[in-house]
Amino acid sequence: MKKLISMLVTVALAVTSVFALAGCNKADDGFKVGAIYINSQNDTSGYTYAHHKGITEGMKKAGLDPAKDLFIVDNVPEDKEKVKQAIDQLAGNGCDIIFGISFGYIDAFEEKAAEYPDIIFSHATGYKSNDKNFNNYFGRIYQARYLAGIAAGYKSLALGNNNIGYVSAWGTEYAETCSGINAFAMGCMAVNPDAQISVYEIYTWGDQEKERMAAETLIDTYGCGVIAQHCDSAQPQIVANEKGAFGCGYNSDMTNEAPDAHLTAPIWNWDAYYATAIKAAMENPATFMNTVGNYYEGLNAGLVDVSALSKNCEPNTQTSIDAAKKLMKDGEWDVFSGTKLVFDPASGSFTKVEEPLKTNDGTEIVGAGGASVDDGVIQGTMNYYVEGVTQVNN
Amino acid sequence: MRKYHLVRRADAKLKRTLLYYAIGILASLLIGAVILAVLGVNPLEYFGKMFTIGLVGNKYGYRQIEGLLKNFVPLLITSVALSLSFKMRFWNIGGEGEFLAGAIAASIVAFQVTGLPNFVTVLLMCLAAMISSGLIGVAVAALKVKFNTNETLMTLMINYIMLYVIKYIGETKADWNFFLQEESDRPIFGTFPQSAFMGSIPIGKFSLLWSVIIAVALTVIIYVYLKYTKHGYEISVVGDSSATAKYAGMSVGKIVLRTMFISSALIGLAAALAVSSAGTISDSITNDVGWTGIIVAWLSKLNIPAVFVTSFLIEVLQYGCQIAASQYPAIDSNYANLLQGIILFSVLVADFVANFRVVRKEDAKNA
Numbered sequence: 001m002k003k004l005i006s007m008l009v010t011v012a013l014a015v016t017s018v019f020a021l022a023g024c025n026k027a028d029d030g031f032k033v034g035a036i037y038i039n040s041q042n043d044t045s046g047y048t049y050a051h052h053k054g055i056t057e058g059m060k061k062a063g064l065d066p067a068k069d070l071f072i073v074d075n076v077p078e079d080k081e082k083v084k085q086a087i088d089q090l091a092g093n094g095c096d097i098i099f100g101i102s103f104g105y106i107d108a109f110e111e112k113a114a115e116y117p118d119i120i121f122s123h124a125t126g127y128k129s130n131d132k133n134f135n136n137y138f139g140r141i142y143q144a145r146y147l148a149g150i151a152a153g154y155k156s157l158a159l160g161n162n163n164i165g166y167v168s169a170w171g172t173e174y175a176e177t178c179s180g181i182n183a184f185a186m187g188c189m190a191v192n193p194d195a196q197i198s199v200y201e202i203y204t205w206g207d208q209e210k211e212r213m214a215a216e217t218l219i220d221t222y223g224c225g226v227i228a229q230h231c232d233s234a235q236p237q238i239v240a241n242e243k244g245a246f247g248c249g250y251n252s253d254m255t256n257e258a259p260d261a262h263l264t265a266p267i268w269n270w271d272a273y274y275a276t277a278i279k280a281a282m283e284n285p286a287t288f289m290n291t292v293g294n295y296y297e298g299l300n301a302g303l304v305d306v307s308a309l310s311k312n313c314e315p316n317t318q319t320s321i322d323a324a325k326k327l328m329k330d331g332e333w334d335v336f337s338g339t340k341l342v343f344d345p346a347s348g349s350f351t352k353v354e355e356p357l358k359t360n361d362g363t364e365i366v367g368a369g370g371a372s373v374d375d376g377v378i379q380g381t382m383n384y385y386v387e388g389v390t391q392v393n394n
Numbered sequence: 395m396r397k398y399h400l401v402r403r404a405d406a407k408l409k410r411t412l413l414y415y416a417i418g419i420l421a422s423l424l425i426g427a428v429i430l431a432v433l434g435v436n437p438l439e440y441f442g443k444m445f446t447i448g449l450v451g452n453k454y455g456y457r458q459i460e461g462l463l464k465n466f467v468p469l470l471i472t473s474v475a476l477s478l479s480f481k482m483r484f485w486n487i488g489g490e491g492e493f494l495a496g497a498i499a500a501s502i503v504a505f506q507v508t509g510l511p512n513f514v515t516v517l518l519m520c521l522a523a524m525i526s527s528g529l530i531g532v533a534v535a536a537l538k539v540k541f542n543t544n545e546t547l548m549t550l551m552i553n554y555i556m557l558y559v560i561k562y563i564g565e566t567k568a569d570w571n572f573f574l575q576e577e578s579d580r581p582i583f584g585t586f587p588q589s590a591f592m593g594s595i596p597i598g599k600f601s602l603l604w605s606v607i608i609a610v611a612l613t614v615i616i617y618v619y620l621k622y623t624k625h626g627y628e629i630s631v632v633g634d635s636s637a638t639a640k641y642a643g644m645s646v647g648k649i650v651l652r653t654m655f656i657s658s659a660l661i662g663l664a665a666a667l668a669v670s671s672a673g674t675i676s677d678s679i680t681n682d683v684g685w686t687g688i689i690v691a692w693l694s695k696l697n698i699p700a701v702f703v704t705s706f707l708i709e710v711l712q713y714g715c716q717i718a719a720s721q722y723p724a725i726d727s728n729y730a731n732l733l734q735g736i737i738l739f740s741v742l743v744a745d746f747v748a749n750f751r752v753v754r755k756e757d758a759k760n761a
Binding site: 106107 | 578723
């Protein structure tokens, strides 16, 4: 239809010429940060929210203004072509460092890092890197999960109920989920040696209905008194609150959502990484892979932690958590080793016991007194549950 | 109680239509500007970036054009293909599903047929995609011809079936699943061997994909096909009235089957070009062209040259919105989608108002 064509062309041309001049005044050459998000920066909780908060706070620590120096392409699915286009757009905007927060961005980042050697590419949760301008980053969240496990262990003793539930996105398919479950279970058993951890797998990273249903099943059918979680929303905690149970959230302090149930949550402080990475890239991008490199830090760098204990926690929880945290911060002890911490609930203090690390079918992973498993196992190849863990749905 | 009627304007004038379109677009931009201002963004600056797809002051402008064209090709071919079936009043809303079927077929060839020259591999991918998508189209058309089933429902369902097929492939790690990368513990789609990549003509730093040339050529061919061939004439007669077509001795069933095959095969071709340009497949590979294509076809009144222009403008709008949104941390892609929606809606309303008017019943009688 001729009318439509000529009309649209006219408008497009007119508007272009009128506004083209207005668009060209962002030419300052300061340091610019690019980010590619799986959801939106305007989320109010969850994974993207945590990273966006980390990037903006990290930028402020590095003396940058997120309102002016941050460029974001949001709602980018794990689709190589779409990620590549997002990177092209950020590169075109003059970004000096580009962060990608989702695992599936991995190949696009690898390819584009080779194409744009002057830009630093930094990819969360991945395993690829090069030696010039492409790193990966993640954190020892299992350390924080161990600490949350201590709080849950105290609660189970007080309740006289050894059954503890765990709503998990995935189980042994991913090292990220099963290392979290194992660390939490070991924290529970360090306080309550009889604790039994029942895992309900929901087969998706986030689905409020399924998270809710899983928590209900764990409480009603399996009699769990404490519910931990590795999934996006606060639904498991809300269910625990409704049913008079207790729980440990994830990603953010969920005490607001579940005031009478929530104990403490393992949380990420992503700004610890983002500030480090941005400062290093501003100082000298050429040495980024030496100064920052592939980043895998934990309690020591402040990247992971547990949220402030709520009023629902039992006495001595804080003392025990602080003691375990200090050991891990100082590098004296780590979760997946041949040495176990045994807490005395009456005083909160601990003793070290040399005991092998075993899977729930009895296979020995680390001998008594042995050193921790490699980081590669925790990040990539762990595919078993430790003693005391059972998956209830399969 | 008064009754109101819609009456098609007998006096629809080009000038007035244009004016209404302009008012519609300006009104939608104004609404968008108010939202931007509330969010603390200068609307003039934002729209400037949007309509120039962020090219001003862009370090890698040629990359943005490449990206734009990569998205434009599947949208153009799909819109042309949908216009073909809509002309026959066959409501094919299964563009998404037909696209995915083509994408899967082309990817099978890309992953499994190795060692052939680049040109041959891509050609085989296109053929595989066209045949698989075409057969889906024919199957639905056959049900319609034979049992008079509702093609809107049938094609709609195909979208969901194919979406879950591709999701299943993308999330299932298994020995048979050659779509996925072997070295990754988490399921993730693999990259095609180099021989399955779409070739391009380098023009300085810019590289023009062959798929762009193929798409433009195809558009011309379909235009000629519809306008100057016996087949094209048959399609429009069937679209006007299948009874007339029967009376004129045309075999309506054959025409419907043939046209649906061509329409869906073209969508399959669009998919093959898309996966070959991307060098991989994903469950978001369609970029929603099966849906957007319907809007393009109707905005263009099923006129092929208009489809060309409209699909280009819509792609500029989509791409421009995204790149403009990327420059303001406060603006996310939801705003970009909202603005596109408002603009498209306004144009449709303007088109309606320009062509129809509301009259009271007695007025209509008097007239």
